[in-house]
Amino acid sequence: MLSPGLYEQVINTALNRELSEIPDARKSVAPIDKAEASKVLAQYLADVVQKGLETVGDNGGDISTQIGLANQIVDLIQNTTKEADFAALSVDQRAEQLLALLREQDPRLAVGKTAADLSRPETSIAQSSLFTGAIHEPQMYTELKKEIVSADRIDMLVSFIKWSGLRLLMDELRAFTQNGGVLRIITTSYMGATDVKAIEELRALPNTKIKVSYDTKRTRLHAKTYVFYRDTGFTTAYVGSSNLSNAAISSGLEWNVKVTRRDLPETIEKIAATFESYWNSSEFEYYPEDQKERLARALKAEKYFNANNAEVYTMDIAPYSYQQEILDKLEAERAVRGYTRNLVVAATGTGKTVISALDYKRFCRQHPGKPCRLLFVAHREEILRQSLYTFRAVLKDANFGELFVGNYRPEGIDHLFLSIQTFNSQDFTAKTAPDFYDYIVVDEFHHAAAPTYQKLLSYYQPQILLGLTATPERMDGKSVLPYFNNRIAAEIRLPEAVDRKLLCPFQYFGVTDTVDLNTLKWSAGGYDKNELSNLYTLSGAVANRRADLVVSSLLKYVTDIDEVKGLGFCVSIEHAEFMCRYFNSHGIPSIFLTGKSSDDERKAAKGRLVSGEVRFIFVVDIYNEGVDIPEVNTVLFLRPTESLTIFLQQLGRGLRLAEDKECLTVLDFIGQANKWYNFEDKFAALLSNTTRSVTREIKDGFISAPKGCYIHLEKKAAKYILDNIRASYGNTAGLVSRVASFAEDSGLNLTLANFLDYYHLDPRTIYKFSSFSRICARADVIADFNEPLEEVLTKALGRLAVVDSRRWIRFLLDLLPRLDDVDFPTLGELEQRMLQMFYVTVWGKAAENWASDEVLDNLYALSDSPVLLGELLDLLRYRYEQIDFIDEPVELSFDCPLDLHCTYTRDHLLVALDFLKPATVREGVKWLPEKQLDVFFVTLNKADKDYSPTTMYHDYSVSETLFHWQSQSTTAADSPTGQRYIHHRERGSKVLLFVREFKADRITGGAEAYTFLGTANYVKHNGSRPMNITWQLDRPIPAKFLKKTNKLVVG
Secondary structure: OOOOOOOOOOOOHHHHHHHHOOOHHHOOOOOOOHHHHHHHHHHHHHHHHHHHHHHHHHOOOOHHHHHHHHHHHHHHHHHHHOOHHHHHHOOOOOOOOOOOOOOOOOHHHHOOOOHHHOOOOOOOOOOOEEEOOEOOOOOHHHHHHHHHHOOOEEEEEOOOEOHHHHHHHHHHHHHHHHOOOEEEEEEEOHHHOOOHHHHHHHHOOOOEEEEEEOOHHHHOOOOEEEEEEOOOOOOEEEEEOOOEOHHHHHOOOOOEEEEEOOOOHHHHHHHHHHHHHHHOOOOOEEOOHHHHHHHHHHHHHHHHHOOOOOOOOOOOOOOOHHHHHHHHHHHHHHHHHOOOEEEEEOOOOOOHHHHHHHHHHHHHHHOOOOOOOEEEEEOOHHHHHHHHHHHHHHHOOOOOOEEEOOOOOOOOOOEEEEEHHHHHHOOHHHHOOOOOOOEEEEOOHHHHHOHHHHHHHHHOOOOEEEEEEOOOEOOOOOEOHHHHOOOOOEEOOHHHHHHOOOOOOEEEEEEEOOOOOOOOOEEOOEEOHHHHHHHHHOOOHHHHHHHHHHHHHHHHHOOOHHHOOEEEEEOOHHHHHHHHHHHHHOOOOEEEEOOOOOHHHHHHHHHHHHHOOOOEEEEEHHHHHHOOOOOOOEEEEOOOOOOHHHHHHHHHHOOOOOOOOOOEEEEEEEOOOOOOOOHHHHHHOOOOOOOOOHHHHHHHOOOOOOOOOEEEEOHHHHHHHHHHHHHHOOOHHHHHHHHHOHHHHHOOOOOHHHHHHHOOOOHHHHHOOOOHHHHHHHOOOOOOOOOOOHHHHHHHHHHHOOOOOHHHHHHHHHHHHHHHHOOHHHOOHHHHHHHHHHHHHHHOOOOOOOOOHHHHHHHHHHHHOHHHHHHHHHHHHHHHHHOOOOOOEOOOOOOOOOEOOOEEOHHHHHHHOOOOOHHHOOOOEEEEOOOOEEEEEEEEEOOOOOOOOOOOOOOEEOOOOEEEEEOOOOOOOOOHHHHHHHOHHHHOOEEEEEEEEEOEOOOOOOEOOEEEEEEEEEEEEEOOOOOEEEEEEOOOOOHHHHHHHOOOOEO
């Protein structure tokens, strides 16, 4: 049935039949234009051929069958045209694509490189695509870097150029132009936004020409285009809204289309022609050596007339997805584990108070008709005032709560915002019962280890105690975690806060240090502080050479040394004094603060830094808590930081948003480190995409840095880090040595859970090599053992490392220790299904009969492997403690052990649905007629690459309750299968949706497990063969999964 509207459709036989019944007045047809006929028909044929090739594949044909069909078409063309050239166009049977070619005398060949080592963009250079800043696509600047190094000629057309954006690409542009590449740039003085330094740096490049328009009132150049010409014919261009600034090419709601010559040749030709006409227009003037002053004047004039008012911040009361994620985790801590003392860790400025207000609002909803008495404690009046405002806004009650601090006196104490000083001076415990308050919030909880807080914490017994802090590790070494069952309930990861624009973006430069730390003493998980301090301050030439490196690196990487407001983190007071003296003697005014500095000194230091009187404050990290200066735009890490928390706290000092602060420049000095030093954690904490390994990120140029951020490692620094990671967890030997010294390094007992927590490891990183027990035996920390099931159980441990169903874990923890006493055939149906899920995990096939000798021998053999059975139980207990969502059973027509939002392998879920031959299921759908169930196995990223526009928009969530799914290409809407999907409710069948992000598990390389999204109902569809169906989920997708399933989300 044709819809009314506009078309540009070739009329085929089916369409002709339909049109013949429509009167002339209702249709408009025209002959195909002769000049465009080949293009129009080729476009139409491309669809037909693609559909045909997909059908061949879906009918069981492999790629050679598809090539056979393609070659039949080529033969037909050759026979028809009688042109011999077409014979050479048959696709070779090996089914390969040419990806790169080096010229005969290419210098790279001399150093052992091959064409396979050539850098190439993540996105295709043959298919056009769109960049929207979505979190699952490559960052624009990482793509531009790879386009630059693989181009032969480059044209750029941008309104303005910032040094912060240009320096991300400068190394590649320099290499490109030095190797003979020609670069042409057109820009303007529009809004005074261009940096003179950026234009000057470009002008200094060889083979580079720049043209500038100073008449911005007339020109108003808003186009932004980057064109990369390639002699191979694979030219690409980016057209969109991104200027050459850090924010535009690495974050922001910027849209850019990547156009390729292969599929849009006419567009590329138009881009080239338009650029050429601008280049030859009198409005754009050459920028030679003597134009610097003129440009600076023009930029100043533009800036003066275009002062923008800062946008007024208004608070949105519905939780953002990152806040919802934290609320979900808090609920899970209480419901799953019964923990009612919860700690939330989040950087200053990320809306911790909003989370506490939303959590309290939920608490009130869960306790209707109760007073829900609230006590909010902080140590500063300004925090209490802001918090009261936040609670009133969230609860939509302008009269909620009262202040008791300074000059404020409350009339009632049911909802009280109280300073800790007032609490102690008023002897509050004498006036209230221990259970008077139902819900207590303690802000900046890291102060709670101080004596002033002890009374409050030991006296009250609320239903919920919520601690909020940016810094769980206090600088005096005391931890606040014991108050919270040694758990952090939830934290906002730093990349999420940057992506949400809650923190300022950073540009991190890993500078190769001149000092070798290999030989320094290492004990109890860290370097000896005195040895470090002596090396950095008293070692004469070594210390001076290092200080000189710090100064020269600073001048190399920052835009303008006079604009710097910096913090330098040192190892000792002597080190801070030494750096301060060195900077002052090199014309960079600096001061230092220590733990002995008074509050007045700190205040004065902050004033001097913000006013620009000094450029740097050097601080000793033990005392960095009191230094809070949002204007800080440069941070120097002048010592290795072993504690991840302290590293993030120090980085956080520079990430506060401030007016006119574009980004934070971070210089970290990386030398040869002790093999125990943990680089991996540090970089993993800075990356948005947690599924990619740090090693791979370093090699790919950190494409998972948060939006607007840039991480660059100098060559040697990168090598030090890669070598260190390889020696740590990259192989069995690294794990064995970590295990051997674990008790000494950590001060903890060696258990699987302690080892995983202390090193922030996923259990799969161990199980891809070996069992933990075998590693412990090799490290001589447990006795050697010899067990019959070691091989099968070691493989099973890796598959069980993703289990997160409470019901199933509890069942296994109960059953496995008493296997010898269980009469398996008498177990209930639900228990038998759960046991079947375990059986297929260990032995790779389902048990046909619980009474058979083979099955019983297998199960009883578990008891003869006490070491590995013990490890299996430890792993299950560990996984139970990791659950951060609330699962629930899904209502089906039988007792099904699969729980909502839990993770299962394909084998697990099929045997749970009584399909006992899971290995026979190869396709992405399975119809179970006895159960009346359609089971969908959805892989969101079907390609092996992280980002593939060709397939990634087939299956994705449209919202938390709507899911777009594409059927198999052979499924027609009017086929029995298509009709069953459409009418499943009337016919009494159900649709179950299981989703995973990738085909292969990013850690183990095996098949990735699926998350159960529950039952879904048909809403609508379009198309046929394949059908694009929108399903309504019965239960919303939790926030933590939504960022994986919704490919269109930005930031």
